[in-house]
Amino acid sequence: MSERATTVEGVRRTNLGEVLRLVHHGGPRSRAVITAETGLNRSTVSDLVARLAAAGLVREHDPDPTRRVGRPSPIVAPSPDVVAIGVNPEIDAIEIGAVSLGGAVRLRERVPASTPDVAEVVEVVARVVAAWRADALKDCRIVGAGVAVPGLVRAEDGLVRFAPHLDWHDADIAGPLAEALGLAVVVGNDASYGARAERLFGAAREHGDVVYLNGGASGIGGGLVLHGQLIGGEGGYAGGWGQTAASLTDAADRRVDGGVLEDEVNRARLVRAAGLTAPDDAELERALTASDDARVEAARQRRILAATLGNAVNVLNPSIIVLGGFLGSLREIDREGFDDEVRARALAASAERLELASAALGADRLLIGAADAALQRLLSDPLG
Template identity: 55%
Template sequence: MPTPPSPALGTRPHNLARILRLVHENGAQSRAALTEQTGLNRSTIADLVAELVRRGLVDERVPDVPGRVGRPSPVVTASARVVAIAVNPEVDAIEIAAVGLDRSILVRERLPNESLPTPDAVAEVIATRIAAWREGPLAAVRIEAVGIAVPGLVRSSDGVVRNAPHLGWIDVPLARRVQSATGIPTVVDNDATLGAIAEHRFGAGRGIDDIVYLNGGASGIGGGLIIHGAPVAGAGGYAGEFGQNRPRISADDDRRTADGVLESEVSRALLLAAVGLETADDETLDDELSTTDSPSVADEVTRQAHVLASALANAVNVLNPALVVLGGFLATIADLRAPQIEADVRALAMTESAEGLEIRPAALGADRLLIGAAELAFAAVLADPGGAEAQADAT
């Protein structure tokens, strides 16, 4: 995800951005807490907050504290009335939500696909849902941008989907098409990259700056990297394609393909088949896998956990992360086979590289990709809140 240019350090625009990001990422903050965290004086904080309130980006209230002597410090929260439209088009369904700047999800829908969605169909769905929501739950909000998390290689500089193989999209200018259909600024990036950002800021990776994230979805397995606290996308924006790597599989019983990549061996489709389902959302699949007493299902989960661990060990050896986060159906495997995965990774990875390593399921669950897409959509306003005023005046 490209980082929008930020105002110069120490300037008023920079301080506005600091305040907005603090309440966006950390939740409600008193003016006193903002003063302590930023080192700015109380009058400067009051002035900055007043400007953000005027721009509609934050709300401020005086808390009612029974029995307190004196006036308590006003509490500042990011506004739920400034929203991003977050979208995750997948082979089985299109998920779309309106996410507030306070990270609340105002409305969310999962729209199953009867066939693989085309880029034009996705653009039409987004435009149709926004129009409908503007007559209902989004009647009184300001839509900042549309953020789209795509399961494929995305040139993040211009939102061109270079290759989403499971969707059948090649060199699709998706950002331009959706912006044309909706009239709203649109940004696009890889789904796992955005999932990594969401889990780093708000989920299992909060407070940890060296993370490998693997996302398991209907389209396969993708990955995202956080190194020294920053997302790493590679020269073209395509880093993290763990699903296309070939795991080392020593036991023949663990192999399902002659020379398959990770996402062919560790597969949501194989898990669905094991429990006798053609399609399901993550929650349904998780419930089926967690409650079944079928030995064949248990064997398949165990097999996939062994193969997944071999891929994780390779990542640990190369990147030496402090944390591995697993999302989607991989989170279910991690929950069901945690001791096995940890033991396998430590057996296969270099001892020194695995020192202190933790492996966790994604904490944001089914929201992770939508929260990540919303972060992409909010990136410009978080970097420079002054731009929001110009945009609001132009609409």
């Protein structure tokens, strides 16, 4: 093949990926809008869309006839039958989801487990996905899987260096899971994947500078987006908010001498105060104002969390802070009061345009983020 032909094919593949990424992250849009957003001409966009449709990656349909002005342009939408598997192992359960192009969770299952090891996670995920393939996903194309791990994950190869609450040390889950599923597997930190999902599909969709904190059964992690780029750090370990020193405004709020943030702002403490055993996030959120013990503990944790976020505002000057998991539940008790407290703890100039939000994707955020990471190979080369 000539150098020019190779170059032309490379440009075509790049453009195919750009169009598919637009409809995946941005939602259905007309050919005319795609033409405007990509800067490509109409005939090129028409050819690219036809190629993607022939590959089963997008579908076209007529626009809403009630909004038709002039010559209608077909609407291009991501195919719901192209999916990736998202996995989130936690100390109390293994969650699995099938996420379509476009970020919609098509199926999800939560399998109770107690501090599962890699072998148990692989066995559970393989069993669930096999059942889906035989039934609900039998007509779908599964392109990969992503695993959101509550721990330090090496960016270069997905090795879980340390997941303290799962007791995983230098654990390879990508290899065994890829063999069990027959799919390419990517692995990343759960909170980083949560940040990815909220930035692309959720509360931070319109923001380029984002601080995201995720609160789960294993502790607190986070993600950081600066100028639209997810920041992973030198080895991929950035975002360890839970291991930072707890910011206390009242010494009486301390429960652990020398404790870090996740020792003080802690899901297990809330669960005990609420008198529950193994609640999901929705059940816990409902219980946080149901008893005096729960209210007192939630108020203590809110004070510490607000002070910590005030520091984050001063250092990073984000346009939005998004709170996922039980951290979002703490905010939901009194959103206005909590947001005002965070702003009061920050420099006025840094906080003047700050927004705060609870994760818009709820319990699906980690599965969506992990699945989106698994879709990147397809988005980079849709016909490869």
